Amino acid sequence: MVATIKDVAKMADVSISTVSRVINDSKPVSPEARRRVLHAIEVLDYRPNEVARSLVTKKSNLIGVIVDDIGSMYVSYVLRGVEEIGRMYNYDIILLSSYGDPELELKFAKLLFQKQVEGAIIISSTLNQKLMYRLEESRIPYANINRFYDIEEDLTVRINYEEVSFNMVEYLIEQGHKKIASLAIRKDIDRTEEKYKVDGYESAMKEHSLKSSNIYTLGIDEKSFLDISDEIDSAIKNGVTAFFCSQDEIALHLMNYLVDRGMKIPDDISVTGFGGTAMTNIYRPKLTTVRIPYYDIGAVAIRRILKKIEDKDNFSEERILLPVEILKRDSVKKID
Amino acid sequence: MVATIKDVAKMADVSISTVSRVINDSKPVSPEARRRVLHAIEVLDYRPNEVARSLVTKKSNLIGVIVDDIGSMYVSYVLRGVEEIGRMYNYDIILLSSYGDPELELKFAKLLFQKQVEGAIIISSTLNQKLMYRLEESRIPYANINRFYDIEEDLTVRINYEEVSFNMVEYLIEQGHKKIASLAIRKDIDRTEEKYKVDGYESAMKEHSLKSSNIYTLGIDEKSFLDISDEIDSAIKNGVTAFFCSQDEIALHLMNYLVDRGMKIPDDISVTGFGGTAMTNIYRPKLTTVRIPYYDIGAVAIRRILKKIEDKDNFSEERILLPVEILKRDSVKKID
DNA sequence: CTGTTAGCGCGTTCAG
DNA sequence: CTGAACGCGCTAACAG
Numbered sequence: 073m074v075a076t077i078k079d080v081a082k083m084a085d086v087s088i089s090t091v092s093r094v095i096n097d098s099k100p101v102s103p104e105a106r107r108r109v110l111h112a113i114e115v116l117d118y119r120p121n122e123v124a125r126s127l128v129t130k131k132s133n134l135i136g137v138i139v140d141d142i143g144s145m146y147v148s149y150v151l152r153g154v155e156e157i158g159r160m161y162n163y164d165i166i167l168l169s170s171y172g173d174p175e176l177e178l179k180f181a182k183l184l185f186q187k188q189v190e191g192a193i194i195i196s197s198t199l200n201q202k203l204m205y206r207l208e209e210s211r212i213p214y215a216n217i218n219r220f221y222d223i224e225e226d227l228t229v230r231i232n233y234e235e236v237s238f239n240m241v242e243y244l245i246e247q248g249h250k251k252i253a254s255l256a257i258r259k260d261i262d263r264t265e266e267k268y269k270v271d272g273y274e275s276a277m278k279e280h281s282l283k284s285s286n287i288y289t290l291g292i293d294e295k296s297f298l299d300i301s302d303e304i305d306s307a308i309k310n311g312v313t314a315f316f317c318s319q320d321e322i323a324l325h326l327m328n329y330l331v332d333r334g335m336k337i338p339d340d341i342s343v344t345g346f347g348g349t350a351m352t353n354i355y356r357p358k359l360t361t362v363r364i365p366y367y368d369i370g371a372v373a374i375r376r377i378l379k380k381i382e383d384k385d386n387f388s389e390e391r392i393l394l395p396v397e398i399l400k401r402d403s404v405k406k407i408d
Numbered sequence: 409m410v411a412t413i414k415d416v417a418k419m420a421d422v423s424i425s426t427v428s429r430v431i432n433d434s435k436p437v438s439p440e441a442r443r444r445v446l447h448a449i450e451v452l453d454y455r456p457n458e459v460a461r462s463l464v465t466k467k468s469n470l471i472g473v474i475v476d477d478i479g480s481m482y483v484s485y486v487l488r489g490v491e492e493i494g495r496m497y498n499y500d501i502i503l504l505s506s507y508g509d510p511e512l513e514l515k516f517a518k519l520l521f522q523k524q525v526e527g528a529i530i531i532s533s534t535l536n537q538k539l540m541y542r543l544e545e546s547r548i549p550y551a552n553i554n555r556f557y558d559i560e561e562d563l564t565v566r567i568n569y570e571e572v573s574f575n576m577v578e579y580l581i582e583q584g585h586k587k588i589a590s591l592a593i594r595k596d597i598d599r600t601e602e603k604y605k606v607d608g609y610e611s612a613m614k615e616h617s618l619k620s621s622n623i624y625t626l627g628i629d630e631k632s633f634l635d636i637s638d639e640i641d642s643a644i645k646n647g648v649t650a651f652f653c654s655q656d657e658i659a660l661h662l663m664n665y666l667v668d669r670g671m672k673i674p675d676d677i678s679v680t681g682f683g684g685t686a687m688t689n690i691y692r693p694k695l696t697t698v699r700i701p702y703y704d705i706g707a708v709a710i711r712r713i714l715k716k717i718e719d720k721d722n723f724s725e726e727r728i729l730l731p732v733e734i735l736k737r738d739s740v741k742k743i744d
Numbered sequence: 745c746t747g748t749t750a751g752c753g754c755g756t757t758c759a760g
Numbered sequence: 761c762t763g764a765a766c767g768c769g770c771t772a773a774c775a776g
Contacts, residue, residue, distance in 0.1 A: 426763075
């Protein structure tokens with residue numbers, strides 16, 4: 073049988089309140105009683121039942137994390153930050169993966185509520201308004217970490233996409249490139265961060281009196297990329313020497329597309345990405361890209377949630393801007 | 409205020425027992441009473457508090473998952489299976505990432521016990537005996553999914569490494585390769601699956617009267633690989649035309665090493681991997697490798713845990729053998 | 745400093 | 761079929 077607080081009390085010959093006091097250090101206890109309690113705890117190998125504890129304190133020390141796919145690098149990197157910081161504050165993660173099913177996400181909201189989680193974090197590529205609504209309705213503080221969408225009114229952590237995009241394009245220009253095409257995702261572009269990246273690209277081109285040329289894909293998968301192969305071909309025919317891609321995946325698809333057609337990266341075409349996951353460093357040539365601090369994004373998000381849990385009332389809604397870094401590697405060639 | 413069972417009872421003008429009966433469908437309730445209860449639940453938007461429920465039923469419907477790094481592809485793929493199957497049976501995952509710290513893992517065991525999880529799954533590359541001991545001591549059924557270690561006495565899911573390795577090497581031989589080197593991880597090899605892969609390699613070589621040549625690294629990271637670069641060089645000097653690698657990562661490091669030195673894959677050297685994660689299909693050339701069914705490994709593991717939870721007593725300890733597949737891609741060249 | 749008591753929200757006897 | 765009463769394991773007043 074597993075020992076309960078009663079067993080400890082009996083063995084230490086004190087009341088359960090005293091036991092509770094020593095384990096929580098909540099009120100003064102005589103050295104003698106404390107000693108006996110500690111001893112009994114040791115002997116019985118007693119560990120407080122967190123469920124019972126939660127019931128009375130109304131603190132579950134649980135954060136629900138809804139992701140669209142654990143298998144995605146992006147998600148797992150963010151998760152690292154969430155998990156590790158959560159642990160520092162004694163919070164555990166209950167992980168739910170929806171695979172993009174919005175109905176399932178709604179069920180998750182209900183589930184989280186029933187499990188009495190104290191907060192929630194959504195890591196996703198799509199936007200589920202109903203889910204957010206449900207969470208609010210249930211008064212569960214949440215943060216939305218989205219790979220694409222830019223949600224003004226929400227608890228979000230951001231990076232300055234426009235500036236870093238500007239810098240990246242300027243770097244390409246410094247390397248002698250003049251015909252640079254941008255490759256981004258069109259879907260819902262007005263509500264996504266893609267917009268900022270494209271804006272950064274265009275500012276840089278304009279600043280250097282260069283003509284910009286935008287190509288858009290519908291999604292991030294290889295199929296979407298293949299749909300625009302004609303545009304890629306004609307861009308190259310028109311003398312484009314470098315592609316500024318808004319996502320690492322797109323850059324990778326592009327490089328594969330070109331390599332599979334006998335071109336050389338970066339000798340024939342230069343390519344830059346955006347993200348900086350491990351793959352970009354393993355691929356050859358190593359991809360020049362923007363390192364997005366996924367870990368920190370997760371870390372900041374959970375910190376804010378925890379803060380919000382502490383003082384529900386006066387919660388300052390500052391948006392945190394995370395620094396980014398350009399990783400100059402081997403997919404860009406200096407030309408004359 | 410959040411509605412409790414009491415509120416529902418009051419509104420429906422019945423006792424809490426009746427409410428409990430309708431939500432659990434545990435005992436017959438008159439249609440009239442049921443209707444009223446259902447209506448009250450609807451109006452009050454009542455959702456049973458799972459914490460309270462757990463306290464009395466002693467069922468937390470929680471499975472603890474201890475991983476060494478969520479950021480690892482391997483781990484996240486397994487996690488998919490665990491999560492998805494768990495969900496089917498109404499179990500949720502509480503995720504703990506140890507980053508390989510054994511002490512932390514011990515704390516996790518305690519934590520899981522306190523959270524009253526009903527089972528645990530460990531997804532790791534190392535082996536923590538103490539952790540397993542703790543779990544047993546706490547009577548928490550667990551499964552060990554290990555990337556390397558082969559643990560006979562445990563709940564494990566396996567694949568026939570030896571056979572598939574044999575087939576892979578035979579495939580290389582069919583492609584005309586005669587001097588084939590094996591590249592595996594030496595650390596604890598007698599207790600890891602690497603042994604089976606190497607055995608498969610050697611059987612195949614022997615079967616075709618070819619001389620085998622084994623190279624070992626100490627770990628899976630790039631640094632460990634670089635430590636054996638001399639051996640790689642001399643293997644090639646000795647005419648090796650193909651490398652049978654025991655892990656995708658090693659194959660990737662190898663290809664990068666060779667490419668960075670001006671060699672061409674597969675024109676100059678053929679390479680095969682083991683794993684089959686996404687990266688191997690994005691890299692160029694696409695890696696010929698073994699597809700390990702990570703998802704299924706996770707799925708099977710949690711199924712067994714759940715089964716064990718159901719009938720603690722008579723639990724048949726059959727080991728499940730999962731099928732594997734060789735993905736023939738572009739990193740192997742047919743030679744004469 | 746300490747023990748008694750009253751719940752937390754719910755499932756479950758056990759009489760009716 | 762139904763309700764009263766008890767208890768799961770623990771914390772938090774409240775007296776003393």
